[in-house]
Amino acid sequence: MGLFLYAFYLVNIGQIALFAFATFSVSFLITQFRVEKFIYKRINKIYKDLTLLEAVSFSKKSITTDMATLTKQIDQYAKNKKLEIETLKVREEYRKEFMGNISHELKTPLFTVQGYLETLLDGAMNDKNVAEKYLERANKGVERLIYIVKDLDMITKLEVGDLSLNVDTFDIVELVQSVFELLEMKAAKKKITLTFDMEYKDPIMVKGDEERIQQVLTNLVVNSIKYGREKGTTEISIEKLIKNKVIVRVTDNGEGIEKKHISRLFERFYRVDKSGSRKEGGSGLGLAIVKHIIEAHDEKIYVESEFNIGSEFSFTLEKARTTP
Structure with missing residues (x-):
């Protein structure tokens, strides 16, 4: 112009x-x-x-700054979404496996009960001896179903924090001794010795829900018996960890666990031995319940194992203050 x-x-x-x-x-x-x-x-x-x-x-602001910020934020958003997708994939796999496991656990006793009842309805009930035997077996199947459902109910309450703990002071040595006495006959069938690592002359007072901690110890000792070697040993030790903590160790010289299984031991219905462990019974929820009970106490649980050598499960508890 x-x-x-x-x-x-x-x-x-x-x-x-x-x-x-x-x-x-x-x-x-x-x-x-x-x-x-x-x-x-x-x-x-x-x-x-x-x-x-x-x-x-x-x-x-200036175009360059905003575009750089946008690019950075979109990149972070994409990374977060990718992580979410990967997490969802893992959860989906877990869900599928969980549904398969729970259906298997419920299916076995259900079909057992159904089989015995159908046999009775087909005429076996007319024979008093057969009817009594089949009803007893059907009742065992129902008991197993109730056992699984109760464990599922408990673990659900623990996961959502709906199960209140009755925290009190108790002697952990005395509690271990009562668990040993309770499982003495079960251990005797495999000639497994239940023992302390040493003689505890004085009580060791801890804080927690005594009934739930007994359940933890029972589950851990039952597992050590279930997977223990014949004529083996299950040993419990109670050690001072720090000033206000003790650690309880349950050690056995049984089958041990391969490393690939250790990270999944506390999952619901996860079994190391897919066939043998079912023959031994149990709901498949024992270790998951143990973990949730310990975490509900704000404590930690640990596992160390060597295949064909043995395993050690340990958990911490708060030591009770003793009055001078």
Whole structure:
């Protein structure tokens, strides 16, 4: 425009330069405004699509800064979504395995009960001896179902924090001794010795729910018997960990556990031996319940094992303050 004016009207060169600068500045500002408005409109749409507007306050800074920030945030968003997807895949696999396990656990006793009842209905009930025997076996199947359902109910309450603990002070040595006495006959069938690592002459007072801790010890000792070697040993030791903590160790010289299984031991219905352990009975929830009970006490549980050598399960408890 400046050159046109100069050529046809011989306008002063200074006026032409001023006019050209003013025209360029106005054009640049209008173009910049329109481009920025277009880009921000598109960026805001991306933010809305990614549901980032609630978490991020998007302010109009320079285009470069905002684009860099957006790129960084979208990259982080993509990483988080990828992690979520991977987590969901793992959970889906766990869900499928869990549903398969629970259906197997419930199916076996259900079919057993159904089989005996159908046999009785088909005429076996007319024979008193057969009827009595089959009813006893059906009753055992029902008891197993009740056992599984009770354990499921307990673990559900523990997971949602709906099971209250009756915390009190008790002697852990005395509690271990009572568990040994309770399981003495079960251990005798495999000639397994239940013993302390040493003689505890004085009581060791701890804080916790005595009934639940007894359940923990019972489950751990039962497992050590179940997977223990014939003529083996299950040993319990109680050691001072730090000033206000003790650690209870349950050690056996049984089958041991392969490393690939250790990380999954506390999952519901997870079994190291898919066939043999079912023959031994149990709900498949014992270790999961143990873990949740210990965590409900805000304590820790540990496991160490060597295949074909033995296993050690240990958990911490708060030591009770003794009055001088």
